[in-house]
Amino acid sequence: MNILIINSGSSSVKYKLFNAKDEKELARGSVERIGIGRSILKHIPAGGVEIRLARYIPDHDAAIRLALDFLVHKEHGAIKDISEISAVGHRVVHGGEEFSSSVAITSRVIKAVRSHCKIAPLHNPPNLTGIKVAQKLLPGIKHVAVFDTAFHQSIPPSAYLYALPYNLYEKDKIRKYGFHGTSHKYVAFRAAEILGKPLRKLKLITVHLGNGCSITAVENGRSVNTSMGFTPLEGLVMGTRSGDIDPAIVFYLMAKRKLTAHEVDDLLNKKSGLLGMSGVSSDMRDVYKRVKRGDKRSKLAFEVFINRVQKYIGSYAVDMNGVDAIIFTAGIGENHPPTRAAVCRKLSFLGLAIDQKKNNSAKKEKVITTGGSKVKVLVVPTNEELMIARETYQLMKK
Numbered sequence: 410m411n412i413l414i415i416n417s418g419s420s421s422v423k424y425k426l427f428n429a430k431d432e433k434e435l436a437r438g439s440v441e442r443i444g445i446g447r448s449i450l451k452h453i454p455a456g457g458v459e460i461r462l463a464r465y466i467p468d469h470d471a472a473i474r475l476a477l478d479f480l481v482h483k484e485h486g487a488i489k490d491i492s493e494i495s496a497v498g499h500r501v502v503h504g505g506e507e508f509s510s511s512v513a514i515t516s517r518v519i520k521a522v523r524s525h526c527k528i529a530p531l532h533n534p535p536n537l538t539g540i541k542v543a544q545k546l547l548p549g550i551k552h553v554a555v556f557d558t559a560f561h562q563s564i565p566p567s568a569y570l571y572a573l574p575y576n577l578y579e580k581d582k583i584r585k586y587g588f589h590g591t592s593h594k595y596v597a598f599r600a601a602e603i604l605g606k607p608l609r610k611l612k613l614i615t616v617h618l619g620n621g622c623s624i625t626a627v628e629n630g631r632s633v634n635t636s637m638g639f640t641p642l643e644g645l646v647m648g649t650r651s652g653d654i655d656p657a658i659v660f661y662l663m664a665k666r667k668l669t670a671h672e673v674d675d676l677l678n679k680k681s682g683l684l685g686m687s688g689v690s691s692d693m694r695d696v697y698k699r700v701k702r703g704d705k706r707s708k709l710a711f712e713v714f715i716n717r718v719q720k721y722i723g724s725y726a727v728d729m730n731g732v733d734a735i736i737f738t739a740g741i742g743e744n745h746p747p748t749r750a751a752v753c754r755k756l757s758f759l760g761l762a763i764d765q766k767k768n769n770s771a772k773k774e775k776v777i778t779t780g781g782s783k784v785k786v787l788v789v790p791t792n793e794e795l796m797i798a799r800e801t802y803q804l805m806k807k
């Protein structure tokens with residue numbers, strides 16, 4: 410029984426095919442630059458080499474058709490016929506307050522996802538396009554929506570409300586939603602397995618540091634607070650996003666520099682974060698290279714990045730009245746020992762002690778604290794697609 414995972418963005422479609430029973434990945438790939446020229450499909454069958462096809466791909470319909478062609482390709486495919494796909498799991502960014510778990514897609518679900526396009530204008534529309542095209546090309550099987558926001562629906566009002574006039578929440582649904590939920594949920598589950606303790610008895614802080622960065626307090630398996638907010642702009646410093654700032658800076662910039670709302674939005678989302686501060690790059694690898702060479706602004710960017718993570722860890726330890734383990738994941742969290750070491754440097758008051766050898770080891774999944782450390786620190790590679798496949802499989806069995 411095979412499950413296809415589709416993550417449909419504005420100009421890209423990523424896909425992965427899993428065997429649902431043993432969770433083996435059979436193939437994966439992506440189609441990028443859809444509709445903007447120099448489009449490219451990359452397809453990797455399990456254990457095989459990457460196949461690339463460069464050709465203009467005008468829209469999502471053509472992109473998903475091409476991906477399916479490669480999945481059944483005689484030489485590079487993973488299955489003989491598309492009838493071997495039993496269900497499709499779709500990543501959907503915003504489920505608003507309607508969805509606290511994954512759901513089988515019906516016309517009611519599509520309507521609800523569409524109603525959230527107002528608050529997720531960059532993500533929900535292409536997610537819906539992916540669903541529409543996949544339903545057309547793979548009819549008669551279950552399509553499931555797995556939401557980035559769903560895991561965070563357990564956050565209490567004391568943490569999700571902003572101190573704004575209450576009718577902005579009631580009428581306009583302005584509140585913290587949180588994102589990266591599938592990743593936080595996956596690594597929390599996996600960390601409990603590694604620690605050999607039931608998730609419902611653990612207080613965890615999951616730290617997702619990639620291009621986008623967010624951090625979540627997971628108490629007894631439920632998200633109780635998270636750093637991203639109404640949009641993915643709030644919280645940690647990211648590759649190009651500022652994270653938390655004083656909101657008054659927005660009006661000051663508009664008045665002083667005569668920037669439009671759109672220009673400020675662009676500045677905070679695309680020109681800030683590691684890129685804005687360092688002036689070098691949004692990529693931690695480039696920034697840290699400069700840090701080692703003594704570049705002052707890159708060093709400042711790194712320090713602000715670390716300080717913000719520390720601030721949230723402290724806050725979430727208080728939120729849960731304790732913490733058993735901290736889990737690092739995503740591009741930076743999984744691959745950059747100096748970031749993990751720097752974050753943990755100020756956490757010794759919790760009884761946390763990093764084992765530098767373990768932190769620097771090449772192992773992908775690991776505990777990096779000493780045997781005696783009261784709070785454990787783990788590195789767990791995220792696998793959002795596998796989590797989507799699991800949730801799709803659960804709903805298939807219902």
Ligand code: ADP
Pocket residue numbers: 618619620621648691692693694739740741744745
């Ligand atoms: P996304 O948030 O787009 O899913 P990833 O989780 O793949 O992205 O993270 C991408 C980021 O991870 C890159 O921009 C880079 O900053 C960082 N990264 C990836 N590999 C390394 C590495 N070896 N060392 C430090 N940072 C890394």
